Amino acid sequence: MRARAGLSALAPLFLVSLATVGYEIALTRTFAVAKWSEYGYWVISIVLAGFALSGVVMALARDRFARHGAAWLAWLPVGLIAAAALGYHLVAINPFNPLQLQNPATFADQLWNIAGYYAGLLPFFFLSGLYISLCFVLNDQDVGRVYGFDLTGAGMGALATLGLMALVHPFRLVPCLLLPLAAAALFARVRRRAVLGAALAALLGGEALLLFGAHAQFNDFKAIYAPLHVPDSQVVSQITSPRGLYMLLDDFTERVDTDISNNAGMLGLSGPPETFGLYRDGNRLAALPKAAAEAPYAGATLAALPYELRPHGRVLLAGASGGFRIAEARALGAADILALEPEPVLRGALRQGLGPSPAVAGAAISQVSPIAASRAGGGWDIIDIAPDFLDAAEANASAFAAEAIATYLQALAPGGIISIPVSIREFPAYAVRVLATVRQGLLRAGITDVPAHVLVYRSAWNVRVLVSNAPFDAGRIAVAKRFCDDRSFDISYYPGIDVVAARASIYNDLPAVSFEAGEVTSGDGPHDAIADEALAVLRGDPTASGAAFNLAPITYDRPSFYAVLRLSQLGTILNRLEILPQAEIGPLVNLAVLAQAVVIALLVLAVPLLGGRRFRDAGTERVGAARAALYFATLGLGFLAIEIFLIERASFYLNDRTTAFALVLTGMLIFSGLGSMLAGRFAGRERLGVAIAGGVVLAWCAALLLGLQDFMLATLDLPFAARAAVVLALLAPASVALGLPFPLGLSRMGHGGFLPWAWGLNGAFSVVATPLANLIAITSGYDRVLLLALLLYAVAVVSCPSSRQKDLQWSPSAVP
Template sequence: MTFLLPLLLVSLASTGIEIALTRYFAVASWSEYGYWVISIVMAGFALSGVATALLRPWLERHSAKLFAVLPALLILSAAFGYAAAIRNPFNPLQLQNPVTIAPQILFIGLYYLELLPFFFLTGLFISLCFVSAPARTTRVYAFDLCGAGLGALLVLGLMAVLHPFKLIPALLLPLAAMAFFVPRGPHRLGAILAAGLCLIAAEALLIAGDVADYNQFKPIFAPLHTPNATIRQQILSPRGVYTLLDDFTERVDTDLSNDSAMMHLPGPPRTLGLYRDGSRIAAVPRTAKLDVGYAPGTLAAAPYELLNHPRVLVIGDEGGWAAAQALALGAGSVVADEPEPVLRAALQNQPPQAGVTISGESPLALVSDAKPGAFDLIELSDNFLGADPADATAFTSGAIARYLPALSDQGMISIPVSIRDFPVYALRIMATIRAGLLAAGVADPGAHVIAYRSAWNVRILIAKSSFDAARIKTVRKFCDDRSFDVSFFPGINVAALRDDIYNDLPAISFSKGEVESGASADDSIADEAVAVMQGKTTDSAREFDLRPATLDRPMFYDILRLDHLGTILKRLEILPQQELGPLINIAVLAQAFVVALIVLLLPLAAPRRIGSKRAPIGRALLYFPALGLGYLFIEIALIGEASLYLDDVTTAFALVLSGMLIFSGLGSMAATQLRLRAAWIVILALLIVTLAALPAVMLATIGWPMPLRLIVLLILLAPLSLALGMPFPMGLGEAGKVSAGFLPWAWALNGAFSVIATPLANLIATELGFHWLILAAIGLYGLAWISFPRTKVAAA
């Protein structure tokens, strides 16, 4: 079993390169396009299993030469694939244009041609390891999984010191190291020399020929190319590439009244722009003095007209501006909660503001720890939702229900919503607010809500005690003085307000693709807000998915109704970037089904290659796909739940991915037939406990210090992952008893349905929630239990 250490290295490198490629797409393009990488990886593994099953005799005869030559081939395929990918002229904006879509489809196919060879060769190496030791599948699988887990940890560590565009050159080194473990003999020296020469050539190609850059549509592209623009600082982190940019376009990003000049208010001052992966997340002050004279003209100022020197919790401090605005508007004290670590570090480097306390907890953890009535105002800042993917949980019904106990009796919550892309985002957050108030025991949610807006943004106030006539009058006067519009308040008469609309907001028919505007000004939010707050179906709900966002399904930008896919495809050109994720998943899912069919049918066309007369084909067709789907369903569900718990997608991804892989590898090493029987019971029992108790346990302990929360997650991951590591290698062991060709086909089946699992799991989580993924995994592992491909046939 001399190939075990090379197997560890190739699994380490391939997992690292997979993550590095997803980071490349996130920085150069959009993170949604990283789904292609996962599809390419698993497709390569699946197709390599098919090739091994069909060509097994030839591969076995030449296995010694293949183990010697594959390190060099892996280096070259990884380097040339990445070099070609960064030169691929794919442009996502043109993908949404019916006139230019055709060449973009070809460029997507080109990504597959460029990147698939490396992952095919990786899968071929792993398949050869299984074929070479059919009686030791548990050990082979253990090294494969442990290597993948270590690769995930390695690349996350490298992200702290290397730009994502530089990761792959570093990850070629483990591939070259494989050659040193080729068994002593005639091929070893040649393998080492070939790998060394290929490494030198590959590094020269990637370092000297590096042309990776931001795509021209990325928000950072234009300001980065303005005259005299300079990069003040760049911070590398697993969370992203942070760029502090100094250019003349940077301002505080807030929505000011059109009447600000008449109110003698200054405009927002110049700032530095902080970008993560090319997307702007905050305006950082240029000087120690924060000039917030513009604050009375913002949408966020209204609550301060209703509250006297309130105790304020600002969620997302936006580089210090949100807390400074609150103080300027009359706040008595401010807790500035900034979970984003780079922004929090920027705050801590600024001169302290009197009356401001800085916190780095997640919003849910902070309000869970707060004493009842600790705040008079909980204000979510304008750009908090876009600062980090985990911040979407702060805009869910579960979060709103947890904010209320932390408010004083006259306290309120202030929530921003951008309506630049679709006005229905305001309706969706109102439906979410209604659900949160109902969950908190509020009988009449509409009595506790006021929504007001400019042309581009909406602010929604949620009062712990219902709004009375005096407070409604104060908000309406505030809006009249600033030419803002009130879209909803208790007792609103929408028809009576039509003559006094300052900012026309006509209804947009997504299905017709036209603006439905009348002779007079409209407020399409006001037209439907009353019905939304009453829980009734509206015209927009028939075109968009306006179900409340929940802690189990926190995706805020998720309003496309996938049952209207034909209409969506006709309107591609007007879809905002954040709504493209489900569509890309559907495209990847369609490709995955093609790969699965190839894996299923090609070996059956050559039945002698897989020993089909003696093989439990029917059971294998259930068992291995069920494991491929079930394992990834669990992984994606736990990453989603852990992101809420840790308030950090990157840490959640690293802990769950590497933890599950390493613990599953250890479980595989310990797998026996006797232990497998117990593993089925443990798997199903732990999944049922996870489904029933995980959300409650996480919410009950979300205020604990981060180290304790990490321990809680590891306590959950370790026993479940150990048990999950047993079924697959034991199934492969049974397959190896039938025929050495049946084993790689079984490996390919698992890989093919893993291709399907990732986009399918993302769609299920988006449409139904994480708990449905765990529920589906329970069914899949139950199916695998009863379809275990047991055989007593001796090896061919």
């Protein structure tokens, strides 16, 4: 039996894993800034595809790699430096345009550009996978420690890269990550001088290419592109952060981003003032004031009606829109204002100002979510959600859930109003889905006469849904009608509305559109597609939109606000691809990645057939390939399913997706790495170790399914740091257990081709896991994702190989 792997063998593995995960995160940031973040899914698929294919190659040519193992480990970091630099350069110059991918006339060229991403990035991840799998092969008597260094290196890579984002522009992350790859070359055991010279040359060449070569740029479909290129446009402030690249622009196109009546002049009200424009990753985030924020235009805005219905009230603002929502509420007569701004840069701009933009006065400002604020105290006359609150941060989607609406209703003073914004610029179906969610929220609050408690009004592009804990009586309806008539807004629903009669006085035509046919289906004359369905939705009756779109209520378990497309109608969706909004692209990208992942998984599954005698005779006590395939496939699927579930739940709990991602990813990797190092304690008792670890994971999953939501809500008022500590405490025991089954299974695979095959198999089904879990979450909820993980680990426990491969006699020429 060979000696345990020493630090000199595992330290470079730690560095390679660190750089690999850091490179992956840097690529996703590049996609988010220069392209669309939805296409970052493809980066993840390339990563794991490279790992899976490296396992295939290592399994089929294992002896050749093992005979020259020390040389491969010495030279691979050199190749990784070159592949990382060249691959990122190719990403930067790739002209991929997502909008053209949605156009039937131009999509073919974009498919070639996507192929270019694969050609540029796959070599790095393939070589990285070779390095890691070779470490397993050369140290197969100590796979627990090898896997531990791999996972802890990956965890520290994620943590280090997220830290770098606070200091370095997203397009400058990769040059920093070449350094740990160069450091890995310092541990070369053969031809050390030549390897170090080649590593230094590759490092200098790579840094020169990345620092002085072509850089990624904002694509022309980004919101920032046009204002950035108008005459005299200036970037007056910039912040680099793990949450994004923030840029404050001064240009003549920037105005307050709110829906104002065309009748403002007739009402004697001024238009919106000039502002600075704040952008995150090239997407418009908010307008910031150039001077003290004032809102003389407030009475002409769509959001003003609740302030006429509840004058001089206490107002809870969810989102401050750069401070202008505070100014508008003050101008509309609010007596007391609490402004909630969970987005940290926006919150800092309100309190201290940002660049030349001054701080905003006139309201208390808090970072808590509207859900937490509503649970903490009541008596609010108006709970007003800003129109840009949904898109200010991913975690804000939960504020629109049915459970959240029920919480708001309980926090209102008698007769108080919730004001919910919906954009209908893309699909009117979003407003109908919000009505379905409102219905569920009212029922949860114990209000059964749902239609009496809702009023809906709109402009041409936006809707406001008003929800009250008291019925809308004739007096309040009369005020709403006068308000809308004065401003040329339309009332789409109020209790007792005559939809047919109301059509005679519609200001903003909103005809019904058939998504399937791609054409307007209504006849001549003005129409209001929301009015046609509002009452039926509030009663819970089926509607025409419900047949074409997914109008299931938004919930804490299914918080995806924009997921209204039915993937069962994929043919229709593809035929209408050119009109899909960006927010609806994510599920389609997941489907594409899933299709690719299945192909890769089938390829890896076929390796024992391709390997022939090597796999049939790998030891005298044969481990069944089918059983091994089931075991490692379920581990790959289950681990990623748990990770995705935890990121989503932590995002809700912390009200901050970036911190949630950082805590869950680094915590799971590091704790799992520590757990894998315990695998040696189960030498000769691997099945017992798998059973214990599996039992812990199963019990933990069951406990979370039964009580996590109630626990989070009960502790939502804890300080942020305390909640972050709770997240780590919750994931730690399961993560330690999750680190055991993989190395314990590998230790039973012997010296043959089964070991690298199992590594590749785990990677291949990890490719499948990410898009599959995302699709399940969108369609069925995150609890179903965790339930799937529970079932997968139960299968893994019973499919663990029952007997260990007998050691073969082999002597590689150089083993570190």
